[in-house]
Amino acid sequence: MRILAVSLDLDDTLWPVEPSIAAAERRLDEWLQHHHAAVAAAWPVAAMRSLREQVAAERPDLAHDFTAQRMLTLQRAFAACGIGDEHVDDAFEVYHAARNRVDCYADALPALAALAARVPLVSISNGNADLGRIGLRHHFAHCISAREFGAAKPAAEIFHHACARLGIAPEHVLHVGDDAVLDVHGARSAGLRTAWLNRHGTTWPAADAGTPADLEIGDLAELVLWIEQHA
Numbered sequence: 001m002r003i004l005a006v007s008l009d010l011d012d013t014l015w016p017v018e019p020s021i022a023a024a025e026r027r028l029d030e031w032l033q034h035h036h037a038a039v040a041a042a043w044p045v046a047a048m049r050s051l052r053e054q055v056a057a058e059r060p061d062l063a064h065d066f067t068a069q070r071m072l073t074l075q076r077a078f079a080a081c082g083i084g085d086e087h088v089d090d091a092f093e094v095y096h097a098a099r100n101r102v103d104c105y106a107d108a109l110p111a112l113a114a115l116a117a118r119v120p121l122v123s124i125s126n127g128n129a130d131l132g133r134i135g136l137r138h139h140f141a142h143c144i145s146a147r148e149f150g151a152a153k154p155a156a157e158i159f160h161h162a163c164a165r166l167g168i169a170p171e172h173v174l175h176v177g178d179d180a181v182l183d184v185h186g187a188r189s190a191g192l193r194t195a196w197l198n199r200h201g202t203t204w205p206a207a208d209a210g211t212p213a214d215l216e217i218g219d220l221a222e223l224v225l226w227i228e229q230h231a
Contacts, residue, residue, distance in 0.1 A: 001174075001193055001214065001230060002172055002230075003119065003172060003173070003174045003193060003227065003230055003231045004119060004120075004168050004172040004173070004231070005119050005120045005121070005122065005141075005166045005168045005172065005173045005174075006115055006119050006120075006121050006122075006173070006174050006175075006176060006223075006227065007121070007122045007123070007124050007159070007162050007173055007174070007175040007176070007187070007192070008121060008122070008123050008124070008175075008176050008177070009123075009124060009125060009153075009175075009176065009177030009178060009179065009182075009183050009197075010123055010125040010127060010129050010131075011125065011126075011127045011129060012178045012179070013176065013177050013178050013183075013197055014102075014104055014105065014108045014112075014136070014220075015102040015103055015104045015105060015108065016103070016105070017102075017127065017129075019103065020098075020099055020100075020101065020102045020103075021099060023098055023099075023101065024095050024096070024098035024099035025045050025048065025049060025095070026045060026098075027094060027095065027097075027098035028048070028091060028094050028095040028098070029044065029045050029048070031091065031094045032091070035087075035090075036078070036081070036083065036087065036091075038081045038083075039077055039078060039081050039083065042077070042080060042081055043077045043080075048073065048077060051073050051076060051077060052069060052070065052073040055069050055072050055073050055076065056069050059072065063152060064126065064146040064147060064149075064150065064151055064152035065146070065147045066126070066127055066128045066147065067092075067096075067128045067147055068147070070092060070095065070096075070128075071088060071092055074088045074091050074092055075088050078091075096128070096130075097133070099128070099129070100129060100130050100133040100134050102129070102134055105199075105219070105220070107219045107220040107221045108220055110221070110224075111220035111221060111223060111224050112136065112139040112220075113139065114224045114227075114228075115139075115220075115223070115224060115227060116139040116140075118227055118228065118231050119227065119231050120141040120142075120166055120168075121139055121140045121141060122140060122141055122142040122143070122144060122162045122165060122166055123140050123142075123143045123144060124144045124153065124158060124159065124162050124175070124177075125143075125144070125145055125146065126145075126146045126152045126153050126182065127145075127146075128145070128147060131143055141165075141166065142162065142165040142166065144158060144161060144162045144165065146158060149161055152182075153179075153182040153183065153186045154181060154182050154183075154185055154186025154187075154189065155186065156186065156189050156190035156191075157190075158186075159175065159186060159187050159190035159191075159192055160190055163190075163192070170190055170191035170192045171191055171192070171193065172193075173192045173193065174192065174193045174194070174195055174214075174215075174227075175187035175192045175193070175194055175195070176194075176195040176197055176217075176220075176223060177195075177196070177197060178196075178197045178198075178199065180196060180204065180205050180208065180209035180213075181205075181208050181209050183196070184196050184209055184212075184213045185208075185209045185210055188210075188211070188213075193214050193215075194213040194214050194215070195213055195214065195215040195216070195217055195223060195226075196212070196213035196215070196216045196217070197217055197218075197219070197220070197223075198216055198217070198218060199218060199219060201218070204216075
């Protein structure tokens with residue numbers, strides 16, 4: 001296996017995503033309580049999350065665009081209280097800024113530095129994390145988001161786009177991610193090599209993801225050692 005570049009998932013690969021989303025929801029709620037008390041009262045955290053889930057279910061065309069889903073959720077929440085869209089951008093900025101305050105796994109930062117010194121890195125994410133805001137953009141040659149590309153993992157097209165940006169054939173790119181279906185199955189279907197980041201020692205979900213990944217690792221330090229031997 002000749003690896004010339006590595007593509008990386010972000011959420012739950014470099015950091016746990018749920019704590020960041022929960023904190024962002026709380027921060028938005030605090031802001032609404034201060035600036036739009038009626039909206040905060042009508043849409044507390046649990047209700048706002050349910051509304052977002054409803055929007056996602058009603059708009060499958062936005063499945064690749066979490067930002068659009070969140071913006072539409074805010075529009076509906078304000079509208080239900082008789083308020084127009086003029087505050088939606090400000091509300092989303094509050095949410096998005098907090099969502100990008102992440103706590104990376106202990107192995108992530110050393111691994112990114114070591115990997116970037118050996119091979120080009122590209123991120124491929126279905127989420128709306130902003131590596132520039134987080135402070136990790138300098139490690140990556142390219143950043144591919146489902147929102148900007150127009151399709152989400154596991155679609156082969158987004159992986160092919162990442163390889164094209166790198167200028168490297170798929171069979172020489174190793175995609176690393178925590179999701180057996182979105183990351184491993186998707187990347188393998190696109191012709192990439194695959195590494196499953198299995199931080200919690202779970203069993204491979206063969207019924208959903210098919211053949212196991214080319215490589216299974218427990219953390220990103222293991223990936224660095226493997227790249228040092230094989231890249």
